[in-house]
Amino acid sequence: xxxxxxxxxxxxxxxLCEYNCAFANSGETDMAFALRGKTLYPKIRIEEDGKxxxxxxxxxxxxxxxxxxCISGALSIEDGAVCIDHEKCxxxxxxxxxxxYGAVAPGPDGAASKCELCLKNSCGAxxxxxxxxxxxxxxxxxxxxxx
Amino acid sequence: MKQYLVIGGGxxxxxxxxxxxxxxxxxxxxxxxxEADSNYGRPLISYYLEGATDEGNMSYRGEDFYEKNGVSAIxxxxxxxxxxxSKTAVLSDGQLLPYDTLCVATGSSPFxxxxxxxxTVEQRFSFMTLADARALEQAVSEESRVLIIxxxxxxxxxxxxxxxxxxxxxxxxxxxxxxxxxxxxxxxQIVEEHLREKGIELLLGDSAKEFQGSRAIMNSGAVVEFxxxxxxxxxxxxxxxxxxxxxxxxxxIVTDARMQTSLPNIYAAGDCTESRNIxxxxxxVLAILPNASMxxxxxxxxxxxxxxxxxxxxxxxxxxxxxxxxxTAGSYYDEESGGKTYFYETEGGYKKLFTKDGHLTxxxxxxxxxxxxxxxxxxxxxxxxxxxxxxxxxxNPSLIPFGRAFxxxxxxxxx
Ligand SMILES: Cc1cc2nc3c(=O)[nH]c(=O)nc-3n(C[C@H](O)[C@H](O)[C@H](O)COP(=O)(O)OP(=O)(O)OC[C@H]3O[C@@H](n4cnc5c(N)ncnc54)[C@H](O)[C@@H]3O)c2cc1C
Numbered sequence: 001x002x003x004x005x006x007x008x009x010x011x012x013x014x015x016l017c018e019y020n021c022a023f024a025n026s027g028e029t030d031m032a033f034a035l036r037g038k039t040l041y042p043k044i045r046i047e048e049d050g051k052x053x054x055x056x057x058x059x060x061x062x063x064x065x066x067x068x069x070c071i072s073g074a075l076s077i078e079d080g081a082v083c084i085d086h087e088k089c090x091x092x093x094x095x096x097x098x099x100x101y102g103a104v105a106p107g108p109d110g111a112a113s114k115c116e117l118c119l120k121n122s123c124g125a126x127x128x129x130x131x132x133x134x135x136x137x138x139x140x141x142x143x144x145x146x147x
Numbered sequence: 148m149k150q151y152l153v154i155g156g157g158x159x160x161x162x163x164x165x166x167x168x169x170x171x172x173x174x175x176x177x178x179x180x181x182e183a184d185s186n187y188g189r190p191l192i193s194y195y196l197e198g199a200t201d202e203g204n205m206s207y208r209g210e211d212f213y214e215k216n217g218v219s220a221i222x223x224x225x226x227x228x229x230x231x232x233s234k235t236a237v238l239s240d241g242q243l244l245p246y247d248t249l250c251v252a253t254g255s256s257p258f259x260x261x262x263x264x265x266x267t268v269e270q271r272f273s274f275m276t277l278a279d280a281r282a283l284e285q286a287v288s289e290e291s292r293v294l295i296i297x298x299x300x301x302x303x304x305x306x307x308x309x310x311x312x313x314x315x316x317x318x319x320x321x322x323x324x325x326x327x328x329x330x331x332x333x334x335x336q337i338v339e340e341h342l343r344e345k346g347i348e349l350l351l352g353d354s355a356k357e358f359q360g361s362r363a364i365m366n367s368g369a370v371v372e373f374x375x376x377x378x379x380x381x382x383x384x385x386x387x388x389x390x391x392x393x394x395x396x397x398x399x400i401v402t403d404a405r406m407q408t409s410l411p412n413i414y415a416a417g418d419c420t421e422s423r424n425i426x427x428x429x430x431x432v433l434a435i436l437p438n439a440s441m442x443x444x445x446x447x448x449x450x451x452x453x454x455x456x457x458x459x460x461x462x463x464x465x466x467x468x469x470x471x472x473x474x475t476a477g478s479y480y481d482e483e484s485g486g487k488t489y490f491y492e493t494e495g496g497y498k499k500l501f502t503k504d505g506h507l508t509x510x511x512x513x514x515x516x517x518x519x520x521x522x523x524x525x526x527x528x529x530x531x532x533x534x535x536x537x538x539x540x541x542x543n544p545s546l547i548p549f550g551r552a553f554x555x556x557x558x559x560x561x562x
Contacts, residue, residue, distance in 0.1 A: 001561075005559060006558065008558075011227075027446070047545040047546060047547055049545075051549050052551075054558070056546065059239045059557070060560070062561065067433055068440045068441055069440070070188075071436050072190075072200070072205070073188060073207035087204055090191060090194045091467065092190065092465055092467065093465045093467070093474070094436075094465045094521055096465065096517070097464075097465040097476065098523055099520035100523070100524035101520070101558070102517065102521050102546070105517060106516065142559070143560055144560045144561050145556045147552075
């Protein structure tokens with residue numbers, strides 16, 4: 001399945017992916033209106049320490065701990081993508097407690113918030129990938145990395 | 148065609164059915180569930196009482212789950228006896244059900260110790276089932292005075308649910324602090340302050356000596372007048388079926404890593420079993436939903452002839468209580484028990500991490516909960532602390548201190 005991957009060596013840490021994500025999921029048509037002065041809840045997030053930077057979003061694990069741990073059944077796998085039903089989610093945040101990548105976060109509506117690959121918003125393809133100025137974020141099929 | 152019997156339609160039972168179907172699309176599955184309701188997340192009953200969810204949204208796998216999975220589901224009837232020799236189960240309505248393999252996913256029951264005069268209390272409740280939550284919802288009004296015996300997770304979640312209806316709530320616990328099984332005194336005090344600020348009365352280090360109708364006389368001499376009583380002292384695993392059939396039972400039903408009991412063709416999963424605590428290596432009951440789901444699936448796959456193992460878990464919890472959110476995991480070792488702790492004040496909260504023998508063993512978080520799963524994974528995977536800049540992670544959970552090779556594996560390909 002195609003997933004979002006970040007090539008760490010190309011990431012500039014510009015945070016544009018966070019803005020594009022928040023905009024894509026805002027339901028608004030104007031970016032400035034959607035984002036200015038608002039608390040953003042991007043589903044992709046830059047981690048940086050001055051030397052290293054890269055973006056992290058849901059890995060859409062093949063055997064996801066969040067889905068197995070969800071107390072309400074709000075998290076499920078749809079065609080390989082880990083999706084969340086905001087109506088069912090009660091905001092217990094057990095998914096935040098178990099995600100090894102820190103890729104699920106408390107969201108604005110009391111429910112948990114996570115990347116759904118822009119499959120459910122009007123973009124239809126990951127906005128973070130489309131808007132990455134350095135081509136660091138890609139949407140492609142990859143195999144597991146062997147150690 | 149193989150005949151499967153699943154006893155209990157909680158999370159373990161549902162995942163068992165999914166596990167069976169992932170291997171065997173055709174076998175006959177019968178589910179027997181003592182509760183009239185099944186296929187719902189038990190932890191949601193407090194959210195239901197609070198009005199934060201409804202019965203439609205509580206359906207764990209959707210209303211059509213049994214139909215879609217070809218399950219004949221029998222509700223409101225319990226299994227009373229197992230006969231491993233003849234491979235039959237006896238039901239409370241007298242029916243005999245034959246099986247090839249079966250799964251005991253019977254969960255636990257509220258534990259109500261003998262208390263003087265308890266029978267004189269008219270409006271008396273447990274808080275374990277959707278039926279309990281409905282009954283409380285029916286009984287409670289704005290004027291109701293509620294007394295909850297037990298300041299653990301279930302008692303406090305019940306208080307939260309009832310708080311949407313009435314502000315007259317008293318919680319009693321024999322322990323000197325609330326949530327004594329998952330918090331330490333200093334973190335419990337934060338919760339207590341929060342609850343008291345909300346107007347919830349706490350009587351700690353106390354217990355009810357005697358009930359007289361709508362009065363409870365405490366050990367301390369205090370008298371509490373109430374309209375509704377909730378007893379939420381604890382739960383006990385439902386192990387009788389396996390025990391009476393001669394199977395091995397410790398604190399919970401004993402299974403191997405494939406979730407098979409000591410009895411042939413009989414598997415068990417969920418709150419009724421005991422499992423290995425990854426941190427302490429001790430056997431015990433880990434009565435949490437993620438365990439039930441993983442064990443249930445493992446049992447189902449093996450019942451149907453597939454191969455799966457469950458290798459243990461850790462206690463963990465994420466709970467909100469009237470706006471204060473707490474996350475806990477693992478085991479707490481302080482200096483006295485050979486551990487080393489790390490404490491941080493965080494935005495609007497508190498973070499305490501426990502280490503022992505070069506591993507993170509547990510944590511308590513309040514306030515900033517972001518990326519807590521990075522810690523949980525360090526505990527579960529027993530990641531040696533000397534393999535990374537652990538103090539950097541403790542201060543701010545991220546994947547940076549784990550190094551590039553780790554990230555390449557975890558973020559650079561399918562996981
Ligand atoms: C208020 C509350 C809040 C909770 N919050 C959390 C939380 O936040 N996070 C978390 O991880 N866990 C939480 N838990 C615990 C969680 O609900 C359990 O770990 C989980 O439900 C276990 O699932 P199970 O399938 O093993 O058992 P259950 O869900 O208990 O299901 C067992 C079923 O078997 C049926 N049964 C029993 N005996 C028989 C019989 N002889 N014949 C037929 N049927 C039988 C019962 O009626 C029941 O329907 C909470 C529990 C409660 C009560």
